[in-house]
Amino acid sequence: MEWDDDTLRRFREGTPEVLAEVYRAHAEPLARLLKAAAWRGTFTRLRNAMELENTLLETFARAFEPRTRTAYNGSRPYAHFLMGIARNVLLEQSREREVVGRDEPFEGLTESSGEDGGLAELLEDREVEALLAAFKDGLTREEHRLFELRFGEGVAQEEAATALGLTRIQVRRREFGLKSRLLGFLQSKGYLEDLETQGWSFFKRRGAR
Amino acid sequence: MSGCDDRQAKKAMAALFEKGTDEGLDAAGFERLRAHLATCPACQETYDRLSRVESVLEQRALPKARGALLEQALWARMAQAAGPAPRPVMRPARRWFTSPFLVPLSLGAAAAAVALVVVGPSLQRPDVTATQEWQARSASPGVGAWGVRAFCVATTGTVLAEARPGGTLACAEGNAVQFSYTAPERVHLSLEGLSKTGEPLRFFPSEGAAPEVAAGVDVPLPFSTPVQGGWLTDAVRVRASFTDAQGRSLADTQVTLTPAAR
Structure with a gap:
């Protein structure tokens, strides 16, 4: 996002639209950087989705405090500013949990390093990708096309509807059906199986076994 | 596997995965889910695995629906922080x-x-x-x-x-x-x-x-x-x-x- 004088002024004033824009522009890149760091061995707890989300939330909450907003001068990249806050958040959390972790230099992380996940992450992703590929094999041609449009190519529901000759509502319903079946499929393949408990009836109802 | 019988949490996770924020999970439901996850390692693992699937599907580190719900959680948290804390007034009382x-x-x-x-x-x-x-x-x-x-x-x-x-x-x-x-x-x-x-x-x-x-x-x-x-x-x-x-x-x-x- 562009940081012109007006944007910086409104950011410092706490204008909600600007804060929302900043969050939306930086949440995903920051998540990528944190995740990449976690899989490289720094702050490994961030491999856990909830830990990652908690760290993101805490980082933005601090970044949007009035004093912190005022401290941002608009000249250095805001992503670097955020990373500094994230690093402090993580170090504080580590101290609170009495975890002595490897304190690798966060400042060394760049945008490109976000793409550089660890081998373990790669292997886990491959496991999921293989499962998804197997799931897609069982889809009809139309379902496969919808799956590809929405998840492979990431097109909006409206565009997918146009491409498939459906209404947006139809796309939404079919997408919901696909995801429900995917949940059942993941369970049937053991990806979620070991998590099944007595109260796990939601997945059982979809009974993909 | 140690059990968790909180069916609401499991339904919430499934709803988040299946429908996202589109008739899936709202901000209040997300907060309840997060509160449960904080105390339930079993559900945390499920959440983690579902998150991984979503990330691979969307090619994002932070799946869109979760990003949107986190944004709402952020505003809610800031709103909470905005409340004037009842504390003794120091002079000058301002x-x-x-x-x-x-x-x-x-x-x-x-x-x-x-x-x-x-x-x-x-x-x-x-x-x-x-x-x-x-x-x-x-x-x-x-x-x-x-x-x-x-x-x-x-x-x-x-x-x-x-x-x-x-x-x-x-x-x-x-x-x-x-x-x-x-x-x-x-x-x-x-x-x-x-x-x-x-x-x-x-x-x-x-x-x-x-x-x-x-x-x-x-x-x-x-x-x-x-x-x-x-x-x-x-x-x-x-x-x-x-x-x-x-x-x-x-x-x-x-x-x-x-x-x-x-």
Whole structure:
């Protein structure tokens, strides 16, 4: 996002639209950087989705405090500013949990390093990708096309509807059906199986076994 | 596998995965889920695995639905932080609303539900003697075109009550107070109230000198103030001061806030 004088002024004033824009522009890149760091061995707890989300939330909450907003001068990249806050958040959390972790230099992380996940992450992703590929094999041609449009190519529901000759509502319903079946499929393949408990009836109802 | 019999949490996770925020999980449900996850390693693992699938599907580190729900959680957290903490007043007795109550109310409610009147460039400097719109919202019709209205907004964004300049707004704990102003020209604006103990409460700006605001009709202020923490247990008179760049008073209007039963 562009940081012109007006944007910086409104950011410092706490204008909600600007804060929302900043969050939306930086949440995903920051998540990528944190995740990449976690899989490289720094702050490994961030491999856990909830830990990652908690760290993101805490980082933005601090970044949007009035004093912190005022401290941002608009000249250095805001992503670097955020990373500094994230690093402090993580170090504080580590101290609170009495975890002595490897304190690798966060400042060394760049945008490109976000793409550089660890081998373990790669292997886990491959496991999921293989499962998804197997799931897609069982889809009809139309379902496969919808799956590809929405998840492979990431097109909006409206565009997918146009491409498939459906209404947006139809796309939404079919997408919901696909995801429900995917949940059942993941369970049937053991990806979620070991998590099944007595109260796990939601997945059982979809009974993909 | 150690069991977790919280079916609501499991349904919430599935709903988040299947439908995202589109009829899936709302902000309140997400908060309940997060609270459960914090104490349930089994569900945390499920959440983690579902998150991984979503990430691979969307090619994102932060799946869109979770990003959107986290954003709402962020605003809610900031709103909570904005509540004036009940603490002993130090001299000089001046308490500030240090942090704004953000998007869910101020954008959702103020920008949409509060019947915002969009002011086009042609109205930037209207003829106040000829424009009924300005007159109607003035604190002193026929005299000036300055005024502040107050709205009581529920967490859902619904406007529950409103008060015109000089009026009284009743707002219950748990809701939020949103102000809008009407000014015929660019002006510096501040809104301050007095609690029952005589303690100053600053609604706008949250800190610093009165900022310059643009001319407009019923322009919502960027922040709402949540009614929480006991600051609205008795009538609070909120004074809106419109001043020029030299600090000279152009107009003063007042709205009284009172607590309402839930």
